[in-house]
Amino acid sequence: xxxxxxxxxxxxxxxxxxxxxxxxxxxxxxxxxxxxxxxxxxxxxxxxxxxxxxxxxxxxxxxxxxxxxxxxxxxxxxxxxxxxxxxxxxxxxxxxxxxxxxxxxxxxxxxxxxxxxxxxxxxxxxxxxxxxxxxxxxxxxxxxxxxxxxxxxxxxxxxxxxxxxxxxxxxxxxxxxxxxxxxxxxxxxxxxxxxxxxxxxxxxxxxxxxxxxxxxxxxxxxxxxxxxxxxxxxxxxxxxxxxxxxxxxxxxxxxxxxxxxxxxxxxxxxxxxxxxxxxxxxxxxxxxxxxxxxxxxxxxxxxxxxxxxxxxxxxxxxxxxxxxxxxxxxxxxxxxxxxxxxxxxxxxxxxxxxxxxxxxxxxxxxxxxxxxxxxxxxxxxxxxxxxxxxxxxxxxxxxxxxxxxxxxxxxxxxxxxxxxxxxxxxx
Amino acid sequence: xxxxxxxxxxxxxxxxxxxxxxxxxxxxxxxxxxxxxxxxxxxxxxxxxxxxxxxxxxxxxxxxxxxxxxxxxxxxxxxxxxxxxxxxxxxxxxxxxxxxxxxxxxxxxxxxxxxxxxxxxxxxxxxxxxxxxxxxxxxxxxxxxxxxxxxxxxxxxxxxxxxxxxxxxxxxxxxxxxxxxxxxxxxxxxxxxxxxxxxxxxxxxxxxxxxxxxxxxxxxxxxxxxxxxxxxxxxxxxxxxxxxxxxxxxxxxxxxxxxxxxxxxxxxxxxxxxxxxxxxxxxxxxxxxxxxxxxxxxxxxxxxxxxxxxxxxxxxxxxxxxxxxxxxxxxxxxxxxxxxxxxxxxxxxxxxxxxxxxxxxxxxxxxxxxxxxxxxxxxxxxxxxxxxxxxxxxxxxxxxxxxxxxxxxxxxxxxxxxxxxxxxxxxxxxxxxxxxxxxxxxxxxxxxxxxxxxxxxxxxxxxxxxxxxxxxxxxxxxxxxxxxxxxxxxxxxxxxxxxxxxxxxxxxxxxx
Numbered sequence: 001x002x003x004x005x006x007x008x009x010x011x012x013x014x015x016x017x018x019x020x021x022x023x024x025x026x027x028x029x030x031x032x033x034x035x036x037x038x039x040x041x042x043x044x045x046x047x048x049x050x051x052x053x054x055x056x057x058x059x060x061x062x063x064x065x066x067x068x069x070x071x072x073x074x075x076x077x078x079x080x081x082x083x084x085x086x087x088x089x090x091x092x093x094x095x096x097x098x099x100x101x102x103x104x105x106x107x108x109x110x111x112x113x114x115x116x117x118x119x120x121x122x123x124x125x126x127x128x129x130x131x132x133x134x135x136x137x138x139x140x141x142x143x144x145x146x147x148x149x150x151x152x153x154x155x156x157x158x159x160x161x162x163x164x165x166x167x168x169x170x171x172x173x174x175x176x177x178x179x180x181x182x183x184x185x186x187x188x189x190x191x192x193x194x195x196x197x198x199x200x201x202x203x204x205x206x207x208x209x210x211x212x213x214x215x216x217x218x219x220x221x222x223x224x225x226x227x228x229x230x231x232x233x234x235x236x237x238x239x240x241x242x243x244x245x246x247x248x249x250x251x252x253x254x255x256x257x258x259x260x261x262x263x264x265x266x267x268x269x270x271x272x273x274x275x276x277x278x279x280x281x282x283x284x285x286x287x288x289x290x291x292x293x294x295x296x297x298x299x300x301x302x303x304x305x306x307x308x309x310x311x312x313x314x315x316x317x318x319x320x321x322x323x324x325x326x327x328x329x330x331x332x333x334x335x336x337x338x339x340x341x342x343x344x345x346x347x348x349x350x351x352x353x354x355x356x357x358x359x360x361x362x363x364x365x366x367x368x369x370x371x372x373x374x375x376x377x378x379x380x381x382x383x384x385x386x387x388x389x390x391x392x393x394x395x396x397x398x399x400x401x402x403x404x405x406x407x408x409x410x411x412x413x414x415x416x417x418x419x420x421x422x423x424x425x426x427x
Numbered sequence: 428x429x430x431x432x433x434x435x436x437x438x439x440x441x442x443x444x445x446x447x448x449x450x451x452x453x454x455x456x457x458x459x460x461x462x463x464x465x466x467x468x469x470x471x472x473x474x475x476x477x478x479x480x481x482x483x484x485x486x487x488x489x490x491x492x493x494x495x496x497x498x499x500x501x502x503x504x505x506x507x508x509x510x511x512x513x514x515x516x517x518x519x520x521x522x523x524x525x526x527x528x529x530x531x532x533x534x535x536x537x538x539x540x541x542x543x544x545x546x547x548x549x550x551x552x553x554x555x556x557x558x559x560x561x562x563x564x565x566x567x568x569x570x571x572x573x574x575x576x577x578x579x580x581x582x583x584x585x586x587x588x589x590x591x592x593x594x595x596x597x598x599x600x601x602x603x604x605x606x607x608x609x610x611x612x613x614x615x616x617x618x619x620x621x622x623x624x625x626x627x628x629x630x631x632x633x634x635x636x637x638x639x640x641x642x643x644x645x646x647x648x649x650x651x652x653x654x655x656x657x658x659x660x661x662x663x664x665x666x667x668x669x670x671x672x673x674x675x676x677x678x679x680x681x682x683x684x685x686x687x688x689x690x691x692x693x694x695x696x697x698x699x700x701x702x703x704x705x706x707x708x709x710x711x712x713x714x715x716x717x718x719x720x721x722x723x724x725x726x727x728x729x730x731x732x733x734x735x736x737x738x739x740x741x742x743x744x745x746x747x748x749x750x751x752x753x754x755x756x757x758x759x760x761x762x763x764x765x766x767x768x769x770x771x772x773x774x775x776x777x778x779x780x781x782x783x784x785x786x787x788x789x790x791x792x793x794x795x796x797x798x799x800x801x802x803x804x805x806x807x808x809x810x811x812x813x814x815x816x817x818x819x820x821x822x823x824x825x826x827x828x829x830x831x832x833x834x835x836x837x838x839x840x841x842x843x844x845x846x847x848x849x850x851x852x853x854x855x856x857x858x859x860x861x862x863x864x865x866x867x868x869x870x871x872x873x874x875x876x877x878x879x880x881x882x883x884x885x886x887x888x889x890x891x892x893x894x895x896x897x898x899x900x901x902x903x904x905x906x907x908x909x910x911x912x913x914x915x916x917x918x919x920x921x922x923x924x925x926x927x928x929x930x931x932x933x934x935x936x937x938x939x
Contacts (some may be wrong), residue, residue: 001449002736003447003451003465003466003467004464004465004466004467004521005440005443005447005466005467005468005469006439006466006467006468006524007468007469007527008468008469008474009469009470009471010472012473012847013473013474015474015477015523016476016477016480016481016493016494016497018489019481019490019491019494020478020494020497020498022490022491022494022589023491023492023494023495023497023702025491026491027495031523052502052648052858060495061899062492062495062593062596062597063597063895063896063897063899063900063903064597064599064600064896064900065600065601065864065865065884065892065896065897065900066865066890066892066893066896066897067865067890067891067892068890068893069830069889069891070825070830070887070888070889070890070891070892071827071828071829071830071888071889071890072828072888073825073826073827073839073853073856073857074748074825074826074828074830074857074886075746075755075823075824075825075826075850075853075854075857076747076752076820076823076826077747077755077821077823078745078746078747078748078752078821078822079747079822079823079842080748080751080822081840082838082841083838083843084838084840084841084843085837085838085840086837086838086847087661087834087835087836087837088826088835088836088837088838089835090835100841108540111499111502112499112501112502113498113501113502120588126820128470128604134836162778176529189699198466201490235711246933252749263769306608323933339689339917366784371812381471404556419498
């Protein structure tokens with residue numbers, strides 16, 4: 001009997017992918033809720049690592065007619081001491097009894113693993129970047145192939161038959177190559193001819209035509225054309241993200257942590273929209289400096305607080321390295337709100353004149369101590385300054401955050417799809 | 428000495444070929460098995476999970492519930508809560524067995540013997556499979572179903588198709604013909620028929636008919652109940668069949684979808700009735716083949732010990748008070764019974780002669796077993812062949828749990844002279860599908876009135892339907908029927924215990 005042994009291991013994987021997507025689509029709102037919930041509990045580093053989520057089974061239930069209750073009979077193995085007519089206490093012997101029928105309905109919550117991409121998709125699903133207008137060809141990261149006319153040399157595979165034939169036809173007409181029916185006509189005339197002299201004449205003419213047709217080939221190597229291809233750089237939109245943070249003594253670890261979470265979210269978000277995202281970290285006390293990430297979050301610093309120094313630094317960096325016509329510029333500033341009073345005016349000026357005009361988006365995040373009540377009492381100096389600017393029409397986004405769990409909602413709020421806000425504003 | 432099939436744990440495709448040939452020799456010559464041609468496929472863990480999620484079939488139509496199962500299995504597999512099966516075998520011709528790539532050579536031998544010969548023989552010879560399934564046609568039919576569902580999605584929208592399939596799946600356990608009589612299912616013909624039906628519809632379609640004024644419809648109130656029931660083929664316990672034929676407002680493609688789900692349910696029906704026998708047969712066959720290979724010196728002592736380790740795990744039966752206990756293990760019970768039959772046939776005691784006069788001491792083990800495998804299902808198999816010796820060995824006892832009984836759960840019978848027959852009868856009944864599934868049937872349709880569909884659930888031993896689930900299923904049923912549906916639970920004395928009435932949900936875009 002013939003036996004077929006087949007190696008299926010190399011078959012393309014992901015056969016269940018479509019079913020999985022259907023399932024996710026159906027459970028979308030549930031999964032999204034779960035994703036948001038888990039992302040709050042997670043460390044920022046693995047916020048978008050994918051992983052296990054739990055959703056209530058309710059919406060995904062597949063009902064069946066099931067029977068329950070009533071009198072039950074069962075045959076079990078392993079009798080040790082019972083004889084016919086014994087009675088067993090219900091509670092005592094429960095374990096054996098319950099394991100059978102209980103199986104079906106114990107799964108009220110459903111756990112499964114999402115891949116990184118699925119996780120990020122769901123996480124950022126209803127968010128949108130403001131103002132994606134600026135895109136510039138720069139930073140060629142990939143090359144594509146594009147048709148670029150015809151060439152006289154190339155590989156046979158690229159021969160363009162239609163172009164070649166067309167050129168050949170043009171050449172034949174231009175050089176007056178005798179057509180086939182012309183020769184046939186002449187031959188017919190010769191055959192029909194009775195007069196010897198005229199016949200001679202016609203024959204000579206025929207000779208001439210035939211010679212000419214031989215001299216001028218039907219297709220000449222000159223006619224041959226090849227399709228030409230060219231590699232072209234693909235445009236890649238790029239963005240730069242400025243992280244500004246106050247690192248003066250009044251910023252606690254908790255506040256920095258909040259800021260860091262926000263920056264991470266922003267980074268991931270930008271990363272999904274732009275192939276190329278640069279980050280610039282600027283920390284400031286009464287002086288601002290550009291630092292690397294480690295120093296930014298963990299480096300010790302002390303001093304007073306001059307917000308304008310950071311804005312000034314940012315402005316300079318933009319001028320030097322990030323031409324606003326080439327780069328999409330995003331900036332997020334985190335601070336506890338302290339600023340020296342004398343600095344207010346300069347800050348406001350820098351922001352409205354220099355920074356905001358070149359930025360796609362500027363967010364100010366005021367971080368507070370967790371559970372801090374003083375936070376809500378009076379607005380900080382920076383907050384009131386920014387609020388004033390905003391009220392006079394500056395495109396500023398600002399939020400206050402004091403708990404870790406608020407980061408996502410705030411972020412979400414900032415980047416909510418714009419249509420909805422516009423719709424609200426329109427009527 | 429015969430050549431060894433393999434050394435150590437590694438295998439390649441030549442090894443598999445040699446193993447299969449060796450197994451085949453034992454299976455066909457020594458055991459006299461009769462099998463479909465074999466097709467053996469080696470797959471990865473991910474592909475095994477794929478197969479899990481589509482009820483073990485190599486191809487299936489797309490539906491979200493399979494994605495759900497996949498996600499669920501994958502999560503438990505990753506966390507190590509669940510191991511994967513060593514193999515999956517499909518009742519088709521050729522008989523396809525999937526082997527996991529990470530099995531050792533010994534395990535591959537075991538699963539080839541188990542699936543490609545044990546299950547394969549059972550599929551080909553058991554009367555239920557012969558009666559209800561069409562091994563030749565199933566793969567083509569599934570292919571047809573997959574494409575048909577896809578076409579429907581293109582034509583009528585994914586949401587609409589999903590809604591119909593959801594409803595059909597909910598009723599799947601009640602989409603089965605339980606009694607033979609109709610002609611055998613021929614899935615290939617079925618597929619052609621669906622194509623022709625569609626073509627015919629397209630050919631005879633003429634929009635003008637819509638504009639012809641309809642004559643006054645005849646009133647059916649004059650029809651007697653008897654006649655009406657006869658016209659609709661009532662009572663009918665195959666709910667999907669009934670809806671497919673009689674639901675007033677289903678589109679043709681919806682009926683076809685119900686038909687597909689029904690056919691697939693029917694295809695799996697024999698498997699649910701023969702778990703103990705099917706696994707018992709396969710386990711017995713692999714045990715015999717492995718032992719034979721070892722005796723022939725084709726596998727080493729070490730490999731044989733490895734085999735015995737896995738085999739013992741497979742046929743392990745925890746006792747009722749063991750935390751691992753979750754009912755009878757079909758492998759354990761099936762294998763124990765097959766071995767017991769072997770003992771009765773070759774080496775009976777007086778008790779066996781009294782209980783099994785037909786087979787005791789007959790000495791033709793394979794003859795008896797092949798006959799048993801061909802002609803019984805779990806319920807009748809246990810009812811016939813569970814011996815007192817095995818009941819004593821497994822120390823079986825019967826509990827009767829009446830919620831009304833204050834004193835507790837009564838031990839009704841144990842493994843003694845008085846109890847053997849009662850324990851056996853009760854265990855057989857536990858394996859009777861007719862007894863496990865709720866007995867629900869369509870009894871009437873109020874055609875002259877509000878077209879309400881009336882179903883009865885015949886309650887046995889006071890076990891009523893789970894309320895939330897019943898309501899959900901009835902909702903699906905009502906959506907398909909498009910008028911009210913009533914389900915009445917009645918006990919043996921026709922006393923009404925409970926009544927559900929569900930109205931269909933409005934359909935967003937009417938299906939014309």
